Amino acid sequence: xxxxxxxxxxxxxxxxxxxxxxxxxxxxxxxxxxxxxxxxxxxxxxxxxxxxxxxxxxxxxxxxxxxxxxxxxxxxxxxxxxxxxxxxxxxxxxxxxxxxxxxxxxxxxxxxxxxxxxxxxxxxxxxxxxxxxxxxxxxxxxxxxxxxxxxxxxxxxxxxxxxxxxxxxxxxxxxxxxxxxxxxxxxxxxxxxxxxxxxxxxxxxxxxxxxxxxxxxxxxxxxxxxxxxxxxxxxxxxxxxxxxxxxxxxxxxxxxxxxxxxxxxxxxxxxxxxxxxxxxxxxxxxxxxxxxxxxxxxxxxxxxxxxxxxxxxxxxxxxxxxxxxxxx
Amino acid sequence: xxxxxxxxxxxxxxxxxxxxxxxxxxxxxxxxxxxxxxxxxxxxxxxxxxxxxxxxxxxxxxxxxxxxxxxxxxxxxxxxxxxxxxxxxxxxxxxxxxxxxxxxxxxxxxxxxxxxxxxxxxxxxxxxxxxxxxxxxxxxxxxxxxxxxxxxxxxxxxxxxxxxxxxxxxxxxxxxxxxxxxxxxxxxxxxxxxxxxxxxxxxxxxxxxxxxxxxxxxxxxxxxxxxxxxxxxxxxxxxxxxxxxxxxxxxxxxxxxxxxxxxxxxxxxxxxxxxxxxxxxxxxxxxxxxxxxxxxxxxxxxxxxxxxxxxxxxxxxxxxxxxxxxxxxxxxxxxxxxxxxxxxxxxxxxxxxxxxxxxxxxxxxxxxxxxxxxxxxxxxxxxxxxxxxxxxxxxxxxxxxxxxxxxxxxxxxxxxxxxxxxxxxxxxx
Numbered sequence: 057x058x059x060x061x062x063x064x065x066x067x068x069x070x071x072x073x074x075x076x077x078x079x080x081x082x083x084x085x086x087x088x089x090x091x092x093x094x095x096x097x098x099x100x101x102x103x104x105x106x107x108x109x110x111x112x113x114x115x116x117x118x119x120x121x122x123x124x125x126x127x128x129x130x131x132x133x134x135x136x137x138x139x140x141x142x143x144x145x146x147x148x149x150x151x152x153x154x155x156x157x158x159x160x161x162x163x164x165x166x167x168x169x170x171x172x173x174x175x176x177x178x179x180x181x182x183x184x185x186x187x188x189x190x191x192x193x194x195x196x197x198x199x200x201x202x203x204x205x206x207x208x209x210x211x212x213x214x215x216x217x218x219x220x221x222x223x224x225x226x227x228x229x230x231x232x233x234x235x236x237x238x239x240x241x242x243x244x245x246x247x248x249x250x251x252x253x254x255x256x257x258x259x260x261x262x263x264x265x266x267x268x269x270x271x272x273x274x275x276x277x278x279x280x281x282x283x284x285x286x287x288x289x290x291x292x293x294x295x296x297x298x299x300x301x302x303x304x305x306x307x308x309x310x311x312x313x314x315x316x317x318x319x320x321x322x323x324x325x326x327x328x329x330x331x332x333x334x335x336x337x338x339x340x341x342x343x344x345x346x347x348x349x350x351x352x353x354x355x356x357x358x359x360x361x362x363x364x365x366x367x368x369x370x371x372x373x374x375x376x377x378x379x380x381x382x383x384x
Numbered sequence: 385x386x387x388x389x390x391x392x393x394x395x396x397x398x399x400x401x402x403x404x405x406x407x408x409x410x411x412x413x414x415x416x417x418x419x420x421x422x423x424x425x426x427x428x429x430x431x432x433x434x435x436x437x438x439x440x441x442x443x444x445x446x447x448x449x450x451x452x453x454x455x456x457x458x459x460x461x462x463x464x465x466x467x468x469x470x471x472x473x474x475x476x477x478x479x480x481x482x483x484x485x486x487x488x489x490x491x492x493x494x495x496x497x498x499x500x501x502x503x504x505x506x507x508x509x510x511x512x513x514x515x516x517x518x519x520x521x522x523x524x525x526x527x528x529x530x531x532x533x534x535x536x537x538x539x540x541x542x543x544x545x546x547x548x549x550x551x552x553x554x555x556x557x558x559x560x561x562x563x564x565x566x567x568x569x570x571x572x573x574x575x576x577x578x579x580x581x582x583x584x585x586x587x588x589x590x591x592x593x594x595x596x597x598x599x600x601x602x603x604x605x606x607x608x609x610x611x612x613x614x615x616x617x618x619x620x621x622x623x624x625x626x627x628x629x630x631x632x633x634x635x636x637x638x639x640x641x642x643x644x645x646x647x648x649x650x651x652x653x654x655x656x657x658x659x660x661x662x663x664x665x666x667x668x669x670x671x672x673x674x675x676x677x678x679x680x681x682x683x684x685x686x687x688x689x690x691x692x693x694x695x696x697x698x699x700x701x702x703x704x705x706x707x708x709x710x711x712x713x714x715x716x717x718x719x720x721x722x723x724x725x726x727x728x729x730x731x732x733x734x735x736x737x738x739x740x741x742x743x744x745x746x747x748x749x750x751x752x753x754x755x756x757x758x759x760x761x762x763x764x765x766x767x768x769x770x771x772x773x774x775x776x777x778x779x780x781x782x783x784x785x786x787x788x789x790x791x792x793x794x795x796x797x798x799x800x801x802x803x804x805x806x807x808x809x810x811x812x813x
Contacts, residue, residue: 143700164700165573165584166654173653174698187702189584233584259581260589 057365060172060181064192064237069244072199073217078361079200079354085122086353095368096125102155103129104146105184106162111328112184112194115352116159119359125367128155143167147176155179157367165189180366188231194327195237197358199245201351202282205323219246224276226252226308227286227335228297230259234327235286239267250276254308256297257288273308274317282323285310285335301334311337315345323347385803387411389419393428393764395754397730400430405760408803413756426808428764431797434734436468436499436761438741438750440531440560440638441614441686442711444470444501446492447485448477453691453781455489458711459498460779461689463806465711466763466796468499469742469750474506475536481506481517483525490527498806499799502745505529507548507559511537516548523555530746533560535614536661538596540566545600549609556746558610558636561600563621564662568592573702575648575663583651585701588663590618597621601628601635612744613637615688617662619672626681636744638686639673641710641717642786646670650786656697656704657786660690677736678727684741687714691782708786712778716792719767724793749802760803767794779812 057071067075085091101120103113113129120127132146143162150158157180160168165187172181185191199218206221223242229235229251242249249267251258262269270276277283288308290301298304305311310324318324324336324346332338341348387406394400395413404412404423419425444458453461455472462470472489474480480489486503493501505522509515511534522529532552539545539561548559569592574580576587597613601624604611613625616637628635642660647667650658658664676682690707697704718737722728728736742751752758770793775785799807806813 142695142698143703144698162700164702166702167700169654170700187584188586230581236582236584260576260587261578261581264578265582 059366061192061362061366062168062172062181062183063190064195064241064244067241067244069217072196072241072244075196075358075361075365076200076203078365079357082360082364083354083357086357092122092124094124095364096120096123099125099156099367100154101125101127101157101159101363102150103127104132104150104158104160105130106132106160106167107185109161109185111352112161115355116184116359118356119363122356123360123363125363143170144174144176147171151177151179157182157363159184161185163187182362182366185233187233189233190237191233192237192241193355193359193362194234195241196362197351197355198238198284198325198327199241200358201325201347201354202323204354205347206281217245217247218242221247221281222250222279223247224250224252224280224283225286226273226283226310228257228288228292229253229262229286230257232286238284239265243267250280252276252308254298257292273314277314277317278319280318280322282325283310283318284325284327286327287329287331288335290334305334309335309337310340312339315340315343318345325351327351387420387423388426388800388803388805389417389423390426390428390433390762390764390798392430393433394430395433396734397432403433403754403762405762405800405803408760410754410756410758410760413754426764426798428797429766431764431766432730433754434466434730434763434765435738435751435754436763436799436801437466437715437737438745438747439467439470439687439689439711440612440684440741440745441535442470442472442689443475443691443707444472444489445476445691447488451693451781455492455501456496456498457779457781458689458691459493459496459501460812461711463498463799463801464779464796464812465713466715466765466799467711468761468763468799468801469502469747470499471502471504471531471745473535474504474533475511479506479510480504481509483518483521486522486527486529487525498812499801500750502531502747503527503529504535504560505532507532507534507539508544513537513539513541513544516544516551519548519551519557520555523557530555530557531560531612532557533562533614535560535562538562538564538566540596542599542603546603546607549604549611550607553609558612558744560612560614561596562614563593563596563600565592565595568595573659574651575665577648577666579648579651585651590620590665593618593662594620594624597624601625601633604635605631605633610634611636615640615643615662615686616673616682617643617665617669619669622672622676622681626676629681636683637681638684639677639682640688641685641714642708643673644670644677644685644721645717646786654701656699656701657708657784657788659701659704659706660708661706674721674727677722683736683744685714685718685736686741687711691780692784694783697784708784709778709780709782712780713773713785713787713792715765715796716794717787719794720792723767760800762800763796764798765794766797769793769795771795
């Protein structure tokens, strides 16, 4: 693997499968009474969040702590955009403190790329969501969740990817970093991806993404093995991306009627935070097909795998030799 | 005043000759001229001789942003690039929207003495797009403003644009429009296309430029005035200007050196050195603007030299300022993209970079032929050498050079402003 994780497109199929296999190993930790490994003892992981995101931040924090890393949470509220300290000066500060990995969330697309390529820091950089660009660990946890349920042989036992599985990603693709990373990673793993949105919420140039697109959710659902609903912000309405919230929900929301169009085994997913009643109804979100809560659990395992592989070397971890209780 | 004998120079890239410059004019032309007593000899060594270049679009940043550039440093950079006249854009602080500010910039240019400075007047007060600035007062001032522009912002209000076009007819002015439909480009960061969607950078669609150009061409025809289109960047814009010209309308256009060479794929680096407005476009657009410049649809090359301090580029893309340097590399980029490719002769380069911009700006003493009795505004350009662009080697205060590390052909050996050298041996005097 590369030293950084900036884009889901950076991952080869071998890289991606290694992350999934490693995550599967690490996930078993969650079922143990002591959920801790000494793998990153003495290493420092900085969560550098220029944008609020409690769920992603605590997921990375839990992942790093379970690997015994020292964790520093740095909520840099003002970016250089709002005349606070610049990204560069923040990076130089963290470099001076000896961060081994910087997990960065930023409102500017490409900010993690700048951190990794300007010489401001020698740390590994992990993109925890940049603007409307990418969110690669979200894509990895989504793929991991699908893989556990949908991979041939089940529960990831057979290894391999998601060949031939059909995944529908529905909603505000234009502004979604989750959609971009998912489209890249799912294709790498061999899945067929269909992006479903009103034409206003599909990016210019999407025809070059090696995915299918559709404006009609009802026609896509019966073939899907998983359907991922994206969050849609109400403010998009004032920019005329769609006429009203109600019309959006009628045409692109996942309600129980539409859930009935899905195959028996098909999964309902959402990267969170959900807007219940907008893109997904409460009964669908809470139904037995929904793996939305499991996605959160898997997020910690996948982020552990990413931190482990970037910082501790590229081999798979050995769980047997650990004496986790002694690490702190 | 010292006289200069330029030996072995090739006017417009043609046959070598000697040129005697005396009392501010070209005094003699011919093979093997003998220097008189006290005449300084400049050996051009077979370099190309062109009329001094004229830039219709320069940001000198003074008054207001003297940390980025001053009239003195900007005009040094201009001389270094072979320019003898520049038009200083109005988006300073305070904005050049009164006779007082344009006269200040004009006077600073005279005092610096590196090249003639022609201030551009703002079309609207404070570039706010609401009320016409006192265009007549600026035209009547010592700065004799003829080019008016809200550059950096578009005069998007159709009525205001119509009135401005009409009003400047009284003093033979021209409105230089920054064509950018504001609502279509809110928050825009790069060319809207295949790459903007992948990079998650908000797109600046070609139609936002083209819609304004189409409207302004029609307005210009309707009121019988003069329109100049700033930094045209798309294939569709070239077609629109070609159409306007074929109707006999008084529409001219410029292209920047960077739009002749660089493409939007550079945004994939997320390095804001490549962030500019209008944005770098596709390879097809580059091909179209080159063809438009070659066939005369695009009248001139203008630099849009836009200095920015380091910290405004050493950051994340969306936080960075728009713009790149251009004065010192313009002629090299034009040689590389237009001459070495066979699209333009050196005589046509003189037309696009000196003659036509001087005509559009109504600048009398520039863009003149290289002939006996004409003002000695000249540039000696050695087209036979190449250089690797080093951003620290500059007369500008800023370093936002998008060509850093690139190999470009040609080098300015000497520049003369009314018979006085502003650059000799490749160095600003």
